Amino acid sequence: GNLGFVQDSMVTAHGKGNRAVNIILGDGAVLKNYGGMSAVYGTMNAHITMLPGSKITAPDVTDRAKSSTKPPKNETGPAGAVWLQGAEFIMNDGAEIRNMVGRAIYADGGKVTIGGTISNITADSDMGNGLKGIALHSRNSSDVTITGTIENITPSLSNSNIIYSEYSSFVLGATGLIQSC
Numbered sequence: 394g395n396l397g398f399v400q401d402s403m404v405t406a407h408g409k410g411n412r413a414v415n416i417i418l419g420d421g422a423v424l425k426n427y428g429g430m431s432a433v434y435g436t437m438n439a440h441i442t443m444l445p446g447s448k449i450t451a452p453d454v455t456d457r458a459k460s461s462t463k464p465p466k467n468e469t470g471p472a473g474a475v476w477l478q479g480a481e482f483i484m485n486d487g488a489e490i491r492n493m494v495g496r497a498i499y500a501d502g503g504k505v506t507i508g509g510t511i512s513n514i515t516a517d518s519d520m521g522n523g524l525k526g527i528a529l530h531s532r533n534s535s536d537v538t539i540t541g542t543i544e545n546i547t548p549s550l551s552n553s554n555i556i557y558s559e560y561s562s563f564v565l566g567a568t569g570l571i572q573s574c
Contacts, residue, residue, distance in 0.1 A: 402431040402476065408438030415439075418488070420446030426453045430472045431499070435480030443509060445487025449474045452492045457517040470521045473499035473530065484509040486541060496520050497528050500535040500561075507569075508541045515547040524549055526557030528574075533560060540566040546574040 403424050406414040416433060418424070422444075424432040432449045435441050443449075451474070459470040473496035475482055481504045484490070488509035490497045497511045499521065507529070516527045528543045537558065546555050555574045556563070565571070 401429055402434035403427050404433045406435045406439035406441065406480070408436060408440075408480065410438060413438050413440060416441045418443045418447035418449075420444055422447045424449045424474075426451045427474070428454065431476035432474045434472075434476045435478070435482070435503075437479035439477075439480040441475065441477075441480060441482045443482075443484045443488035445485050445509075447488045449490045450492045451494070454494060457495045457519045459519045470519045471495055471517075472521050473497055475499070477501060477503040477505065477535075479503045482506070484541065490514075496526065496530060498530070499526075500529070500531040500537065502533040502535055505529070505531065505535060505537045507537075507539045507543070510542045510544070511546075512542070513545045516549045516553050518549060522557075524551075524553030527553060527555055528571075529556045529558075531556075531558045531561040531563065535561040537561060538564045538566055539569040539571075541568075542570045542572070544570070544572045544574065548574075 408414040457471045477500045479502040486508045491512045
């Protein structure tokens, strides 16, 4: 039932058109073993930044699950370690999302810049939108740029992919690297 973990996110920022909200994970900051929907969640006019030396990880969580007790049952499921709905996410070189089951980034609109490392992510079919984009799922006019590294991503054996982009902009920059997936 995922009762030992927060259900929405560990850190949430709800920005508004006239009010920006900033979340900064500084050097040495670690969001560990999140449950529920995400580790960090931002909506419109929220700005989430992972500085070098910050980490999001969930090595002790071995399975993600959709709700089985609250209506509507089995509907959405977890989003990703970082969940955006029109927000901005900047992952600097030296920041990491690693060692977890589920999805690294779920961008439902907004801007994503991945300069750090996403590694050792294993797919889970209970994620929202299934197995579409284990490292990154972007949709609804998301603007994504990757200049960092995505590596060691383990998809399931059926109908999954590492990066999924639907109605979005996606750029793999000159220093961007996707390997061992």
